[in-house]
Amino acid sequence: MSAESWKLTLPCTRAEAEAIDIAEPWGEPWADNAEIDPMPVLMTTEDVIDDAERWHLDAYFEREPNSATIALVRALVPSAGDTAPTVERLTSEDWVTLSQAGLEPVRAGRFVVHTAAYPADAPPGGRAFRIEASQAFGTGHHETTAGCLEMLDRLASAGERFADIVDLGTGTGLLAFAALELWPDAAVMATDIDAIAIAVTRENAAINAVAADAVALVVADGIHDAAIAARAPFDLVIANILAGPLVDMAPDIATIAVPGATVVLAGLLGTQADGVVAAYEAQGATCVERLARGDWTILRLQAAG
CATH class of the missing domain: 3.40.50.150 (Vaccinia Virus protein VP39)
Structure with missing residues (x-):
């Protein structure tokens, strides 16, 4: 369990969420960023509203993401445009357990x-x-x-x-x-x-x-x-x-x-x-x-x- 973990949230489209779910984003330029270790856990979720196209992306980190890291996450969801991400500190939480919430067998x-x-x-x-x-x-x-x-x-x-x-x-x-x-x-x-x-x-x-x-x-x-x-x-x-x-x-x-x-x-x-x-x-x-x-x-x- 990490003593401190962080969650970054950005809106995305359904198509972007599906692409993230079946793609492996950890190539370049992620691999060149030594500060991202381990890589974040990515979770996409449909927003609870009457619009099937509106989703959001949560990225869980073991340390606070810097501006360069946020830019890399933003690149995964171009539709977010200039939307300011929500970045929150999760204290006394296990970020892996959070990311696995609802992932039943x-x-x-x-x-x-x-x-x-x-x-x-x-x-x-x-x-x-x-x-x-x-x-x-x-x-x-x-x-x-x-x-x-x-x-x-x-x-x-x-x-x-x-x-x-x-x-x-x-x-x-x-x-x-x-x-x-x-x-x-x-x-x-x-x-x-x-x-x-x-x-x-x-x-x-x-x-x-x-x-x-x-x-x-x-x-x-x-x-x-x-x-x-x-x-x-x-x-x-x-x-x-x-x-x-x-x-x-x-x-x-x-x-x-x-x-x-x-x-x-x-x-x-x-x-x-x-x-x-x-x-x-x-x-x-x-x-x-x-x-x-x-x-x-x-x-x-x-x-x-």
Whole structure:
């Protein structure tokens, strides 16, 4: 528990809140700011008013944020414009506990995802994963990641078998861990463009008793790394990223997928699904299933045969 913690609040739009929930903001220029350690916990909440587009962002810090840090947070929510942020000192409060308020365990198929503050047992025949809320991307508390867990569970329940699996943009490692749980004999690789995400994945593997060598971890921009090329092609490709990058990556993903491979894509709103599907159909893929979770859609495609 921190003896002193701080909360910074700014208004934002729903679109900005959703982007923060599924993006990993801790790249440049955050990494260059030595005063931000540890990184803040970000929480987005819908305002309790009759306007679904009005949300706000809370950033929790272990020390008072300076003007440079406030500017970095402000950059995440451009709609706030020149709005003065609310900055308040939280005494005798545990900022991690505050940030996790309301983050009850999430159940998706045979999986349950929880934090240390809200422990949960695995369902019969299932698996529980502890993923902390401070690791915002891929925690399982967002509809996209929970939807991917559900989709993977469906595949296993239908008797699908995979030997070579890659989780592109792994974030916290959760989907790679789930794939390994479902197909323990498979070779599983998890990649991310952010070295911090790979470090977090390694820590989460230890927390969840996943053997250190069970998932190959690679820092890579998309598929462009010798380690990925050496392991390709894959019969299951998972990519929980964003709609734009998913469209851009369609040709690359086609090159690392075996004929007829299963491709699970997420991180896209329902309104973006048709555009993503079209990009993969242009590579010869076929959309087999769409799973809706709130405003979000998880796609299951079959690569060209």
